[in-house]
Amino acid sequence: xxxxxxxxxxxxxxxxxxxxxxxxxxxxxxxxxxxxxxxxxxxxxxxxxxxxxxxxxxxxxxxxxxxxxxxxxxxxxxxxxxxxxxxxxxxxxxxxxxxxxxxxxxxxxxxxxxxxxxxxxxxxxxxxxxxxxxxxxxxxxxxxxxxxxxxxxxxxxxxxxxxxxxxxxxxxxxxxxxxxxxxxxxxxxxxxxxxxxxxxxxxxxxxxxxxxxxxxxxxxxxxxxxxxxxxxxxxxxxxxxxxxxxxxxxxxxxxxxxxxxxxxxxxxxxxxxxxxxxxxxxxxxxxxxxxxxxxxxxxxxxxxxxxxxxxxxxxxxxxxxxxxxxxxxxxxxxxxxxxxxxxxxxxxxxxxxxxxxxxxxxxxxxxxxxxxxxxxxxxxxxxxxxxxxxxxxxxxxxxxxxxx
Numbered sequence: 001x002x003x004x005x006x007x008x009x010x011x012x013x014x015x016x017x018x019x020x021x022x023x024x025x026x027x028x029x030x031x032x033x034x035x036x037x038x039x040x041x042x043x044x045x046x047x048x049x050x051x052x053x054x055x056x057x058x059x060x061x062x063x064x065x066x067x068x069x070x071x072x073x074x075x076x077x078x079x080x081x082x083x084x085x086x087x088x089x090x091x092x093x094x095x096x097x098x099x100x101x102x103x104x105x106x107x108x109x110x111x112x113x114x115x116x117x118x119x120x121x122x123x124x125x126x127x128x129x130x131x132x133x134x135x136x137x138x139x140x141x142x143x144x145x146x147x148x149x150x151x152x153x154x155x156x157x158x159x160x161x162x163x164x165x166x167x168x169x170x171x172x173x174x175x176x177x178x179x180x181x182x183x184x185x186x187x188x189x190x191x192x193x194x195x196x197x198x199x200x201x202x203x204x205x206x207x208x209x210x211x212x213x214x215x216x217x218x219x220x221x222x223x224x225x226x227x228x229x230x231x232x233x234x235x236x237x238x239x240x241x242x243x244x245x246x247x248x249x250x251x252x253x254x255x256x257x258x259x260x261x262x263x264x265x266x267x268x269x270x271x272x273x274x275x276x277x278x279x280x281x282x283x284x285x286x287x288x289x290x291x292x293x294x295x296x297x298x299x300x301x302x303x304x305x306x307x308x309x310x311x312x313x314x315x316x317x318x319x320x321x322x323x324x325x326x327x328x329x330x331x332x333x334x335x336x337x338x339x340x341x342x343x344x345x346x347x348x349x350x351x352x353x354x355x356x357x358x359x360x361x362x363x364x365x366x367x368x369x370x371x372x373x374x375x376x377x378x379x380x381x382x383x384x385x386x387x388x389x390x391x392x393x394x395x396x397x398x399x400x401x402x403x404x
Contacts, residue, residue, distance in 0.1 A: 001118045002126055004176045005111040006133035008069055011169045012111075013137035014080060014145070014161040015103025017237040017354070018258050022145045025241065026154045031088070035242075039362035041089060042238065045096025047355035049105040050348040056106050057344015060113050061337070064179030069110035073170045076103035080162030084155045100351070103165075109347050113340050116331035117180050120188040127327040128273025131320070132266055139262035142255050207335020210342050213395075218333055219342075221392025225285045226326050226346055227353040228385040229292055229318070232378050235357035236299070236315075243371050247303050260312035261319065268320025273328075281329045282389050288322025289386035296379045300372055333394050 013019050020042070028038050060068050079098030086092040111130070119126040148157035181187055213219045236243070237258075244254035275284050295314030302308045334342050364374035 001114060001176075001178065002130060004173055005114045006130050008073070008107055008111040008169065008173060009130060010133040010137045011073075011165060012076075012103055012107045012134075013141035014165070015076060015099045015107070016137070016141075017234050018138050018240075019141045019145055020099075021238055021241050022142055022149060022255070023154050023157070024238065026149055027086070027092075030154070031086070031092070034366070036359075036362040036366045037089075038092075039238065039358040041093050042096050042100075043355040043358055045093060045098075045355075046100040046104075046234070046351055048097040049101035050351040050355070052101040053105050053109060053344045053348040053351060055344075056109065057341040057347070060110060060340030060344070062340075065110040065114040065117075066173070066177040066179050069107060069114070069177060070170065070174045072102040072106040072110060073165055073173060075101075076107060077162045077166040077170070079103055080158050080165065084158035084162070100354075105347055105351055109340075109344060112327060113343055114177065114179070115327070116336055116339065118188055122277075123331065124273040124275075124277040124324070124328055126273075128269045128324050130327070131269040131324050134323075135262040135265040135269070135316075135319070138265075139259040142258045146252075146255050207337040207339070207342075208395075209338045210345055213334050213338070213342050214345070216395040218392045218395045221282070221389045222285075222326065222329055222333065223346055223349050224385045225289060225322060225329075225389040227349045228289065228381045229322055230350040231353035231357045232292060232296065232381060233315070233319075233357070234354040235359075235361045235374065235378065236296075238358040239361045239365075239371060242365070243299070244302075244308060246365075246370060249303075249305065249308060253305055253308055257308055257312035260309055261316040264313050264316025265320040268317050269324050272321050272324040276325050276328045280393075281325050281332060282392060282394075284321055284325035285329065286386045286390040288318050288320075288325060289382040289389065291318035291321060293379055293382040293386075294318075296375055296382070300375055 024035075024038065027033075028035060031038075033041075056068060056072075075098055079095055079102060082091060082098060083095035086095050115126050115130055116123055145157055145161070148160060152160070178184060207213075240257065241251050241254040244257070245251050272284055291314055295311055295318055298307060298311045298314055302311050330343055330346065331339055360374040360378065361371055364371050
């Protein structure tokens, strides 16, 4: 199950902003759009995913991850095909809406809710390994797409990504994924049914419904710790090639920084998985926010390859800390019973934040010819998120069983 979820995370790469960034300049050039219009269309497409997530989260609780992951992968392939024939605002909006709703958001939500249903005691290690798939995707897919665009053009590059999803991801998740170990007469972590651990797992399988969870401060602390990086990182990643080239750095270096980010993430995620099983998870979450703020500060002064690499290193450290910690915090704080709807709401707020992310960068470029103002202006958000999540201790309300 961990391998299947990780494959879904890896192959969601073509829908992620770090992959889309390679398509931005050639598509803007061919379609004759301004950068701010293109950014706004992408943001609206991302915003659409918020509503989809609110609906799908409850369906995961009801029907399980298997059907959700499979259907979302099929629609993901259709989204890539739609983008390959985009010719104007309407087709581009449809393509990005489907891409961000199902290829990025729903596919990852299904995978992220599958993992904690199979792991409890080793959830930190499981999510750190799961996170490696996403970072491997970030390291490999942008340079591959850069090459595909250069060799075959951006339209064929979208089509080839679609063939990969349809021929590889769809059949594997449809055949392999199972929703819960209990459906097979097993327990998470392979625990014996008559062990003390089994009693603990029964508690973890309960939890408050969404309407009770959002009355607690920790819920909103986790929302902030997830939404802020979504806003900031999406804005940075969407414009990363343009930011680097506007400062006289080669576009190849911009693509390489994604790989450096991913390379640093790998050991950091493993460390984070070890830490969250031993120290309060909110400490690790707060550290990730602080490191993101440092990365943005470095980027303001990144006018040399060395500073660009330093920025990528800081981003890798930030992602490795907060991503794994957030994945562990949600089921640890609120249990597994209503995890789909709870994480669906959290993912929806992340989608809204991600939708807003590229807009200030596009406006900054159109108004001032650069991106420094947008970077400096959004730097305050990670600081606020770090403080909010650090003071938000785990909820004290009992994990009640509900039939909702």
